[in-house]
Structures are given as structure tokens and as C-alpha cells.
Amino acid sequence: MLARRIVAKHVTQTTALAMLGATAVLSGLQVLFTYLGELGSLKEGYGAWEALKYVLWGAPTYLYEILPIAALIGAVLGLGTLASNSELIVMRSVGVSLWRIVGWVIRSALILVILSFALSEWVIPYTNEQAKAIKSFNKPVKVGEVRGYWTREGQRFIFIDYANAKGELKNVQMVDFDQDYRLRSTLRAQDGQFVQDGSWKLNQTEEVNILQDGTANLSTHDTQPLALALQPKYVHMVTIDPEDLSPSQLVSFMSYMHEYSQVPKTYELAFWQKVGSPFALIALVVVACSFIFGPLRQQSMGFRLVIALFVGLGFFYLQDFMGYASLVYAPSPAWFVFIPILLIFLIGGWLLHRAR
Secondary structure: OHHHHHHHHHHHHHHHHHHHHHHHHHHHHHHHHHHHHHHHHOEOOEOHHHHHHHHHHHHHHHHHHHHHHHHHHHHHHHHHHHHHOOHHHHHHHOOOOHHHHHHHHHHHHHHHHHHHHHHHHHHHHHHHHHHHHHHOOOOOOOOOEEEEEEEEEOOEEEEEEEEEOOOEEEEEEEEEEOOOOOEEEEEEEEEEEEEEOOEEEEEEEEEEEEOOOOOEEEEEEEEEEEEOOOOHHHOHHHHOOHHHOOHHHHHHHHHHHHHHOOOOHHHHHHHHHHHHHHHHHHHHHHHHHHHHHOOOOOOOHHHHHHHHHHHHHHHHHHHHHHHHHHHHHOOOHHHHHHHHHHHHHHHHHHHHHHHO
């Protein structure tokens, strides 16, 4: 029992160090190449120093994106080192099962799973906002504020020039269409306030109604109600890309949107991609183990790394393609997000089963 614990610790430590090393190298290269690419976009107000700050603020996102590939390459490197030293042969000869070794490697990959969750939940929402503020030459919008927000409520299109978490609106414009998208009315309000869930009050409104005979009339009101599925505490979230929201923010925002209107599929896709990321990482680790124990066990380390890189890139291209295709063809993006992950799991499991 003690000997098995020592072996387990050795395998876990070796593969974990290899994964962390691959993560550091790939992250460094990503930051370097991204910075070199940004140097081609320099202009007045956006110099080399601003480009460096933009890249450094975006570094957590680059790290989050390469974690699964780093786990794949790290697992290949770590197990490859053990195989080169004939340590895997010794383990198998004394009765250590193949699946137990795979479990030890997956245990080491949990470090990257935890890092991935921490980045997506607490780091990336803040750093991405800072990075985009540098690129757009503006200070980040104050938390709890939104500027220039478009939304749709049925056949009504609404533009809000300014809103904040206190429930205050400024310069609201609305355009109403009928079922055939013929203009029915327009409305402009100087300001407004939040009343209760789904209800707002507009002040000093000017409304133009288009009559059936083609004429129009103008009416003004001191106050006028507005049905708008936007709660003050969610105001800031509508200015952020779904990919930049944390999983908890996505859950909260989607629950609110589901209660008052249809949830945009882009938010569902971003949520399921974040949920699927740890499973994708583990699936690629299983495939990496199959490279060492399966058909590539007689190949050189360099050849294994090249194949691992192609498999990792191919997997992510497929996952991205199917994810965005789900916005058009699937009722829920979850199916298309998890199909590539399940496919990789099945391929890796089948290769390991053959090697056993």
C-alpha cells in the first residue's frame, strides 16, 4: 500500500509539473506573439506601452484558452518521460493497472481545472474590461452604468443613451413596428426611473403615432409607463460580451432574462462553453494517455507532441465551429458544445481499452 502511494505521488507530481511547465511556456509565447501582432496596430494615442498593457490585461484570457492544450501536451510530456525511463513498464509489471495510472494523471490535471474555474469566475471579467478600455482609448464604464444600449421588446426597439444601477434612465428612444414591420410610432423621453420588476416610468415624453391614412399626430406626456426587461442590478452586464461574464454572472443574468423574455443564445453558448471547459480538459488528458499507451507508444517524443498539438487544435476548431453553428441549428447550444467533448472521450477510452 505504501509503495503504491509513493508511485501515485511520483506519477502525479511528474505529470503536474509537466502540465504547469507547458502552461507557462504556451502562455509566454501567446503573450509574446500577441504583443508583436499589436505592434502593427500602433497609432496616435495607442503606442507600444498601451499595447503592452492591453496584452498584459488580456493575459488571463490567453491562459484560460490554452489550459486544455497545455494539459494535453503536459500529459504527453510527463507520461512520455516516465515511459522513456521504463517506469511505466515497471508499474505495469508489478500489477498497477492502466486505468489507475490514467486516474493519477487526471488527478494532476485537476490543478488546471481549478485554475480554469478561478480565472473564469473571478479574474477574466475584470481584466478583459480593463483591456478593452485601453484598446478603445476610454476609461472603463463605471460599474453599474450602461451607455448606448439597444434592446428589443416584441416589435418595439428601444435605445437607452444612459442607465445606471440606481434605476435612472437618460435620453430614451423607442420605435414601434407592426407585424409586417411597418412603422407605427416613435417615442422620445428625456429621462426615466425604475418602478418594479419589468416596469419603468418615463418623464417628459414626445410620441409620434402613424395613423392608417398615412398622417401622424404628436402627443406629449409628463409621465408614461415603459415595459422593459432590464433590472437595475443587471444594467452593467448588458455592456459586456457574454464570453467575458463569469459563470455565476451568466447564471444570474440568464435566470432574470428567462423570467421576463427569451434568453439570447449567445449567453447560453458562453455558459455551456464555460461549463464544458473542465470536461474538455479532462477529455484531452485521456487522449494524451492513449498516445503513450496506445498506437503511438513506439514513436518518438517529438512525433507525439506534434500529433498532440494537431489533435488539440483540431478539437478546439471543431468545438468552436459546432458551438457557433448551434446558434442557428440547435434548440440548445449545450448539445453542440458537448458532442466534441464526448467524441474525444470515446476515442481516448477506446484506444486505452485496446491498449489494456
